[in-house]
Amino acid sequence: MSVIEEKPLASENNVEEKEKVGADDYVDMKFTRELRKATKDVHNLSDTLINAKFAFALSDDEVWYDGLLAFYEVYKFFETHLPERLLPKELYRAEAFEKDFSHFYGADWKNTYEPRESVKKYIAHLEKVAAQNELLLFAYAYQMYMALMSGGQMLQKKRMIARKLWVFSKDSDQQQKQAEADAAAAIATATAAANAGEGVIDEEDLQARPMPAQVTICPPGCAATFFPMKISVLKSKLRRVFNEQYGKFDDELRAAFIEESRNVFRLNMDVVRTIKGVNRANLKKLAIAAIFISSIYLAIKLAMK
Template sequence: MPEVEEDNFCKKMRRATREIHAISDALVNAKLAFGFMDDKVWADGLLVFYEIFRYLEGAMLRLKNTKVGQLRIEGLQRTEAFEKDLEFYLGKGWMKNYTPRDSVIKYLMRLREIEDTDSLLLIAYIYHLYMGLLSGGIILRKKRQLVQRMNPFKDTVLNDGNHLTDFGEYNIYEMKRELRNAMNRIADLLDEDTKNKLLEESKTVYMLNNEIIRSVQGAGSVIIKKLVYFFISIIIVVCFFFHLFRQ
């Protein structure tokens, strides 16, 4: 008989968030995917998540002697990488006039509320956001770099503006494995009521993610540009054949 694979807590989290996760994937494809072609969209996508990751990394330091701190894996910290990329896209003084948008403020308020009342629930946010970055974020980066290579009009060093998804000497597969193992170890020490709270909070993670992804600006203009280019191409082709057959 084939060996039955262990049903660990990470798999339960994935099942619990399957439906809302699918909505998030669709939103990312509809919004951030246009960042392949437009730096403004990509930068705005970075901007909405910057405060969230910064808060979580601060919380892991503040709670370093608790279970929350056990998810602080070496090489995973991204605040500095966010800031380097945002400086590349928005300029050195981008923070001077920066104010978080309403959806980001709502997200931060939820994180602060949790830290004050039931800080263990922060591990749901840490796990899902970093696992998402290590998986989907890397895929987005590769697609974006492919588009950059194919663009003859853009002379850009491929590492410029891509620090967020560059983990240097650290192996992404190993970091994902370490993050899963840490999450499962923590869950093994929790009672069923706490585990259920984490599963429910995991759904809230994706709901809040979806709200800030919806706020990403510029994707609509990229769609319009693509449509304009498409119709111009059609008109040129039609004019060419019209001229050809008139001769």
């Protein structure tokens, strides 16, 4: 499978924009937009499933850790099968996942751990892909680490706020309240911008999209989504790897890369459906909400008598 001659990824027209965002964070988004457009339908389907399944459940420990456990083998596979030129070591997550599992399941969690069938099928597919071309395996890694640095950050922030897992000293209540307020505001801003219509942000202007509020502290059990480095720098670094490779693909390899990028979301949905405790957690949250609303209603009725 041949590749075409490498072409410059940034033109002179990009110089002013590059100076604006900073040399460390700037990446030409041409190829990113192309890939995003090609995977948009299956990506949206995956998001719909996740949003419906985890409407109220992600602050529940059992759901959160089973979700991490479900994808642990996938991330570990990338980190043992891709060279550092395709997957920088700063992104490695397997050790962090294991640290979280030890916190929640206990130090001997591996003694009873068995990958679920959907994960075994996922790994079997990744093995076939890796044997065919490591660049096609990178298609999976690119999507999965970008997801962890985007949606994963936002979900952990919401979870930490809901679970009050912030780690501060006893005399820093004001600092804690300010941190929670800042995190909530950042999440609201990012969500509003992502859902806004024309005039706020161009959906295809990926460079201008707001970054999710980064998890900047690491309480016990939150290592998987904690990145010591600035998330925008890590994402830019991974995008540069993607650009360097994708820009040299011939039509055949580019088509195969896009197809495997679509398969990421298909296989992820199969795994997401196996995560335990979701229905129980959602029902519990709905029941609490119903009791709360009923209590307010009764209190108002009694006050009016």
